[in-house]
Amino acid sequence: MANMTNLAEALGPWLKASRWYSGGPAAVESAIELAGEWEATVLWLVLASGSTHHNVPVVLRDAAGDADDAPRPVASLGGLRVFDAAEDRDGQRALLALACGTEAVHAVASGDVGDPEATLAKLPASVRTTPAEDAPAPPARVSSAKRLTSEQSNTSIVYTMEDGERLILKIFRVLVPGSNPDVHLQAVLSDTGTVPRARGAAHLTWDGQDADVLVAQEFLGGARDAWQVITEGLADSDGSLGAAAESIPRLGELTRRIHDTLAKRCPRVEAEATDRKRIRAAWSRRAADACALVLGLEPWKERIEEVFARTENVTWPPLQRIHGDYHLGQVLDAPDRGWVALDFEGEPLRPLAERNTPDLAMRDVAGMIRSFGYATGSAVAAGADEETMAAWEKAAVDAFLTGYGDIGAHERVLLDALILDKALYEVSYEAAQRPTWLPIPLAGAARILGADPHSLSASH
Numbered sequence: 089m090a091n092m093t094n095l096a097e098a099l100g101p102w103l104k105a106s107r108w109y110s111g112g113p114a115a116v117e118s119a120i121e122l123a124g125e126w127e128a129t130v131l132w133l134v135l136a137s138g139s140t141h142h143n144v145p146v147v148l149r150d151a152a153g154d155a156d157d158a159p160r161p162v163a164s165l166g167g168l169r170v171f172d173a174a175e176d177r178d179g180q181r182a183l184l185a186l187a188c189g190t191e192a193v194h195a196v197a198s199g200d201v202g203d204p205e206a207t208l209a210k211l212p213a214s215v216r217t218t219p220a221e222d223a224p225a226p227p228a229r230v231s232s233a234k235r236l237t238s239e240q241s242n243t244s245i246v247y248t249m250e251d252g253e254r255l256i257l258k259i260f261r262v263l264v265p266g267s268n269p270d271v272h273l274q275a276v277l278s279d280t281g282t283v284p285r286a287r288g289a290a291h292l293t294w295d296g297q298d299a300d301v302l303v304a305q306e307f308l309g310g311a312r313d314a315w316q317v318i319t320e321g322l323a324d325s326d327g328s329l330g331a332a333a334e335s336i337p338r339l340g341e342l343t344r345r346i347h348d349t350l351a352k353r354c355p356r357v358e359a360e361a362t363d364r365k366r367i368r369a370a371w372s373r374r375a376a377d378a379c380a381l382v383l384g385l386e387p388w389k390e391r392i393e394e395v396f397a398r399t400e401n402v403t404w405p406p407l408q409r410i411h412g413d414y415h416l417g418q419v420l421d422a423p424d425r426g427w428v429a430l431d432f433e434g435e436p437l438r439p440l441a442e443r444n445t446p447d448l449a450m451r452d453v454a455g456m457i458r459s460f461g462y463a464t465g466s467a468v469a470a471g472a473d474e475e476t477m478a479a480w481e482k483a484a485v486d487a488f489l490t491g492y493g494d495i496g497a498h499e500r501v502l503l504d505a506l507i508l509d510k511a512l513y514e515v516s517y518e519a520a521q522r523p524t525w526l527p528i529p530l531a532g533a534a535r536i537l538g539a540d541p542h543s544l545s546a547s548h
Contacts, residue, residue, distance in 0.1 A: 092116040095165055096135060099144070102162035102172075103135070107240040108261040111137025118294070123194045124185060126178035128171075132195070132301075134263060134292070141263035143292070143301050145173035145183060172235075174243045174259060180233040184247055184257055187304040188288025190227050227253055227287060241436055246307050254307040255287055260300060263292065266440045268300035273409060273432040276353050282346050283429055284308055308422040314339065315416040318484075319463050323472040327479035329487060335427075336484055339419065340491025342427045343456065347449045350409045357446050359404035367448070371396050371509045378512040378533075381519040382526065384544040385512075391537050392508065399505050402498035407446035414452040415459035450499055453492060454506035458514065458532055460484045465528030508536040 096116045103109045114135035122130040122145075129148040134141050146162070149169045163170040173179025185193040228251040236244045243259040260268060271289050278286040283305075290302035318332060329336060357363075375392050379385040385392075411418065412434030420428045434443035463484075464477035489495065495503065514529035527541065534541035 092119060095133075095163075095170070098163035098165045098170065099135075099146070103142075103144075108243060109142060110262070111135075111140045111142065113137065114142070117141065120195050122182040122186060124182055124191055126181055128176070128178040130173060130179050130182040132292075142261055143259060143263050144261075145179060145259065147171040147173050147176040147179040149176075174235045174245050177233070180235075180245055180247070181230050183245065183259070183302060184227075184230060184233075184255070184304060186290045187257055187302045188227060188255075190229055190249075227251075227255060254309055255304050256284075256307040257302060257304040259302055263299050263301065264440045265297040265299050267298075267444060268303075268433065268440070269409070269412065269443050270431060270433040271300040271303045273350065273354075273411075274303070274305065274430075276409075277346065277349055277429075278305075280345065280349050281425075281428075282342055282349070283432075308420055308425070308428060311420040311422040311428070313417050314419040314421060314427070315459075315463070317421045318416055318460075319466065322463060322477075322480070323467040323470055325467075325472075325476065325480050327476045327483070329480065329483050332484065333487065335421075336487040337491030339427050339456070340488040340493070342419070342429060343414070343452060343488075344492045346411065346429060347408070347452070351406075351449075354409040355446070356406040356408045359407050359448075363407060364400070364404060368396060368399065371505065374509060374513050374516065378515040378519075381516055382530070382544065384530075385515070385533070388537055388539060388544070391539075392512070395508050395536060396505050398501050402501045404502065405449070405499065408449055410447050410449055411452045411455075412443055412447065414455040416456070416463065417459075448502060448506065450495075450503045450506050451510075453489075453495075454503055454510050456488060457485050457503075457507055458510045458529075460488070461511075461532045462528055465525075465531065469525075469528075504536055508533055511536070 511532035
């Protein structure tokens with residue numbers, strides 16, 4: 089077996105080239121063998137780089153035994169080839185077995201895996217499986233599997249089972265202690281039809297801490313995300329919703345069902361003065377950041393704070409669990425099923441503790457409203473008529489809110505503040521990353537402020 093220090097060094101070039109890896113040189117903190125009926129050695133590695141830990145499951149094979157259909161190895165070490173477990177057939181089987189019990193798998197804590205003198209005890213760890221509570225039975229055995237290549241922060245594998253069922257498994261690449269909302273909230277919603285049905289998850293435990301590392305759920309074949317559905321042909325619209333006149337209200341209905349279910353099944357908390365102060369302070373910080381980057385916003389600072397200050401004079405609803413990063417790209421249109429939401433991780437750059445903190449449900453509503461703004465803004469950038477797209481956007485927002493249902497006057501005040509907050513966050517992002525896109529969030533901010541969007545972008 090390979091020396092773990094040498095293995096970490098051998099993996100270095102591959103790690104550096106991987107979009108999900110954010111560290112420098114790494115060391116193996118823990119290695120757990122996933123033993124089963126497969127031929128190769130499957131290891132769950134936890135690699136440390138500074139204060140960041142990454143989940144890196146790999147497969148070790150004898151170089152002489154490579155099959156013709158084997159993927160390209162990510163490293164070589166002596167007479168061994170090292171493969172990404174997400175692309176190796178035995179690794180794919182082991183990962184799904186670990187998540188939802190498709191096959192027997194025995195996780196062996198690895199003090200004796202590899203060179204006996206290698207130090208692996210810095211993070212003594214074990215893994216455990218949590219099958220989905222509402223799953224009728226473990227899935228059948230794997231027929232085929234394929235790693236998706238479009239993701240950046242995590243890694244997903246799509247499986248076709250022997251009975252025809254299709255599943256998708258996600259590896260959370262960064263190891264963060266605590267409950268991952270993508271696992272917890274989708275399990276809570278699994279029986280409602282609003283999300284793909286959960287099939288299981290795996291957790292890593294060490295030093296009294298616990299982290300979600302894998303989640304498996306049904307794969308919705310043939311689905312398209314709402315961004316594709318909504319923007320298709322949008323540039324040719326006459327300002328009316330057309331076919332979207334039926335689908336957008338249903339999107340609002342989906343959002344309401346998600347919020348109502350989470351409010352019933354997850355703890356809610358009253359919005360105390362400290363909560364309101366914390367949320368209000370975050371709005372003001374983001375506004376200050378945006379005003380510093382786009383000088384055209386400077387004359388509107390007082391008006392921005394007035395919009396936020398109005399929330400101090402209304403009753404706040406209880407804070408609850410929400411999606412947290414809700415937009416058209418987070419919803420699928422599944423054949424014969426309709427809208428289904430996914431990716432409940434929340435804003436990935438926020439600390440996990442914040443993403444697990446109850447929040448205002450109107451934040452999700454604001455996120456979707458801003459997503460309609462991006463849909464029309466991208467159409468204008470592609471040559472569509474600005475006034476026509478403004479009419480379409482207003483109609484889309486009205487239809488979405490109609491589907492969502494009654495929003496009281498106090499919630500409308502909160503919604504305006506959250507839309508403005510989201511737009512100003514987008515202003516800061518676009519100013520730093522995509523300046524040519526700045527008109528889109530500035531238009532959203534201008535609508536709440538009652539300003540001319542062109543005047544806001546006068547200086548940058």
